[in-house]
Amino acid sequence: MKIKRQYIYAVLFISVVIPLATGLTFKVRPGPPVKKFYSAVNGLNEGDYAAVTLSYDPSTKAELNPMVIALCGHLFSRDVKIIMMNPLNNSIGNLGYELITRAASLYGKKENDDYYFLGYVPGEKSALQNMGEDFYSVYSKTFMKAELKDLPLYRDIKTIADAKMLIDISDGNSTVDLLTYVNTKYGVPMAAGTTAIMAGEYYTYLNSGQLLGMLGGLRGAAEYETMLGVNGKGRRGMAAQTFAHILVLLLVLAGNIEYFSGRRK
Amino acid sequence: MLIIVLIGGILMIAQYFLNIPFLNSLYKKILDWSIVISIFALVIAIRSLLARQFKAIRERTEHIVLPLTTIVSFSAVVIIGLIWGVGEGGFVDTVYKKFLVPMQAAIFSLLAFYIASASYRAFRAKNFSSIVLLAAASIVIIGRIPLGDALADMTTVTLKSGPFALIDFPRWAEWILNVPNVGIKRAFAFGITIGIVFTSLKVIFGIERGYLK
Amino acid sequence: MILDLITLALIICIFSFLFKDNPFFKFTERLLVGVSAGYGFLIIIRDGFLAKFVDPxxxxxxxxxxxxxxxxMFVFTLFRRTAFLAxxxxxFLLGTGAGMEIGPRIETSIIKQISAMGSHVSGPVEIxxxxxxxxxxxSSLYYFLFAVRKNTKFDRFFAGTGIVFMMIAFGATxxxxxxxxxxxxxDIIDSVVLRFF
Known part of the structure; x- marks a missing residue:
């Protein structure tokens, strides 16, 4: 007997809706990549600058927004200044600005003093490399069109190498580009947050120490939230994730049972 | 044209490996230039988007409303955004947050349904390789959800060396990702990088000329 | 609130694709293509053309x-006769870009990766x-590099080992x-659908 695909869709929908609607939560235990990420960020001191690049489309915000929110909270709580920008993706600007503004209001941080949102700049790889030569030949204004020359950032940061750390939140290969052009070439320490799909790729850079830490997928965000002691969308989604994963495993099992019983006949 | 590519390429390779002031300032200049030049490359992208829509209207390959929708929504966002800006609360910001972001997320979320139905239809333990693949996948699938943590907590026994979980999916998943996965991905990274480097060299020395066509 | 309802209605249009391709889905999809391209174009004009060219x-x-x-000169692509000027x-972009690529790529993804494999390890588990x-x-490199020549028992065994490891990695992926x-x-259920119940 074959299961109709519409039934599969319906059961999957229900298995996600019920845990979310009931607000069920499960405990997650942080794994090594997230612990490393946490302690790398914890190593930053008050007044240090951390550069955060958003290199994802809104389509993968499910996994990455919770990371950005948690990361901003972590950095702000340690009084680290944030330079947020999206030089490798032109479709995340307004969303990124909203996320950092919301996080800043929770911690009473001021725009263009405690944090800067610089938005998009064309040029991709040339822009990344140019940041290592002269930051202001790449960015001259913030996303909201404030002149950078008039802001405290201008005094503290000359090139990207003046940032103590670069954290890339991405849904594609951008972390490798940033490792190539910013970490290798200009020596800025890097950590990354990425979708689960890409996490497998980045383990090799984590293993070699080129990445100081990594958040992988919604689970990574949930682990990070656990370490920070905050409740965010990552932890909230883990119950639904559990049920849906079990469903997928059951479907694989059902498919195999059907296949082998069909072959025996 | 090939001369531009050749000289530009060789100078930039030299810049990375040698520390010559002249090359460094040239490098800086080229970076500045590249940013400005690349802005104009968007002409090509927009041309192909609009050309496809107009072609569809001309040749009536689909209902006229569809290409018109794309053209109108595209122009509306660009024009309104240029006049009134993209700041918080404006038209573009509202369209972006209430429409663009949730729609993109919704289209991608369809993939969840497809992967569920694909796991039912496609993943068969037919031979040794597929059994290995399924086993690794299952370990990661369980190891990345709280159920894996709970199983580990339940089966923890105390040994001389400390607590030890008998069924520890999270740790097994971490091992798979950190050891065999890294080996394979590293080998792939070598392959890809060598590919990139040789393609770059082919472009520089004019062996690869596809872009000239 | 009205905006939220429109969002929900459009999401239902998208989900309707699960049952069958239909005009509502097609319309929503085309609207999305227009709006996303429009937004991207707008940002490139605003933060690229205006900020990096007109303002200076x-x-x-x-x-x-x-x-x-x-x-x-990219504009010349719009006309067939002058397209070659683009x-x-x-x-310029390709040549210099290719040149800049080579050095740092080799260092990031080959040299540093190889030296990571030779770094110091301690304890039996790590070894x-x-x-x-x-x-x-x-073994996986061997599988790819020597895919043509699988003569000896060792070739087959070692390339086979490569396949097994690759299956483990693909499984994890x-x-x-x-x-x-x-x-x-x-996320979509949490942030949009459940807001109405």
């Missing part, structure tokens, strides 16, 4: 004129792990893919 000109910075003229800026990592990398996809669904 206005403040009397003439250094952008030459690259600007080179860039303007190859000049392309040649075993490092050995497995090394064999998996080597598949597991992670499942996780990613499910997360996307969780």
């Amino acid at each position: 000109l206005r403040t009397g910075d003439l250094s952008v004129i030459i690259p600007g003229l080179l860039g303007l 190859k000049y800026p392309l040649a 075993i792990n490092r050995t497995v990592l090394f064999i998996s990398a080597l 598949f597991g992670y893919t499942v996780m990613s996809r499910i997360s996307l669904l969780i």
Whole structure:
């Protein structure tokens, strides 16, 4: 007997809706990549600058927004200044600005003093490399069109190498580009947050120490939230994730049972 | 044209490996230039988007409303955004947050349904390789959800060396990702990088000329 | 609130694709293509063309004129007879880009990766792990490099080992893919659908 695909869709929908609607939560235990990420960020001191690049489309915000929110909270709580920008993706600007503004209001941080949102700049790889030569030949204004020359950032940061750390939140290969052009070439320490799909790729850079830490997928965000002691969308989604994963495993099992019983006949 | 590519390429390779002031300032200049030049490359992208829509209207390959929708929504966002800006609360910001972001997320979320139905239809333990693949996948699938943590907590026994979980999916998943996965991905990274480097060299020395066509 | 209802209605249009392709889905999809391209274009005009080309000109910075003229040659692609002129800026970007790529790529993804495999390890577990990592990398490379020549028993055995390790890695990737996809669904249900109940 074959299961109709519409039934599969319906059961999957229900298995996600019920845990979310009931607000069920499960405990997650942080794994090594997230612990490393946490302690790398914890190593930053008050007044240090951390550069955060958003290199994802809104389509993968499910996994990455919770990371950005948690990361901003972590950095702000340690009084680290944030330079947020999206030089490798032109479709995340307004969303990124909203996320950092919301996080800043929770911690009473001021725009263009405690944090800067610089938005998009064309040029991709040339822009990344140019940041290592002269930051202001790449960015001259913030996303909201404030002149950078008039802001405290201008005094503290000359090139990207003046940032103590670069954290890339991405849904594609951008972390490798940033490792190539910013970490290798200009020596800025890097950590990354990425979708689960890409996490497998980045383990090799984590293993070699080129990445100081990594958040992988919604689970990574949930682990990070656990370490920070905050409740965010990552932890909230883990119950639904559990049920849906079990469903997928059951479907694989059902498919195999059907296949082998069909072959025996 | 090939001369531009050749000289530009060789100078930039030299810049990375040698520390010559002249090359460094040239490098800086080229970076500045590249940013400005690349802005104009968007002409090509927009041309192909609009050309496809107009072609569809001309040749009536689909209902006229569809290409018109794309053209109108595209122009509306660009024009309104240029006049009134993209700041918080404006038209573009509202369209972006209430429409663009949730729609993109919704289209991608369809993939969840497809992967569920694909796991039912496609993943068969037919031979040794597929059994290995399924086993690794299952370990990661369980190891990345709280159920894996709970199983580990339940089966923890105390040994001389400390607590030890008998069924520890999270740790097994971490091992798979950190050891065999890294080996394979590293080998792939070598392959890809060598590919990139040789393609770059082919472009520089004019062996690869596809872009000239 | 009305806006939220429109959002919900459009999401239902998208989900209707699960049952059958239909005009509502097609319309929503085309609207999305227009809006996303429009937004991307707008940002490139605003933060690219205006900020990096027009503003400098206005403040009397003439250094952008030459690259600007080179860039303007892309406009020639719009006409068939002059399209070849657009190859000049392309040649400039490609040549210098390719040159800049080589050094840092080799260092990031080959030299640093190889030296990571030779770094110091201590304890029996780490030594075993490092050995497995090394064999998996080597055997999969062997599988690809010597795919043509599988004569000796050793060739077949070692390339076979490569396949097994690759299956483990692909399995892990598949597991992670499942996780990613499910997360996307969780988010859309959490942030849009459940807001109405």
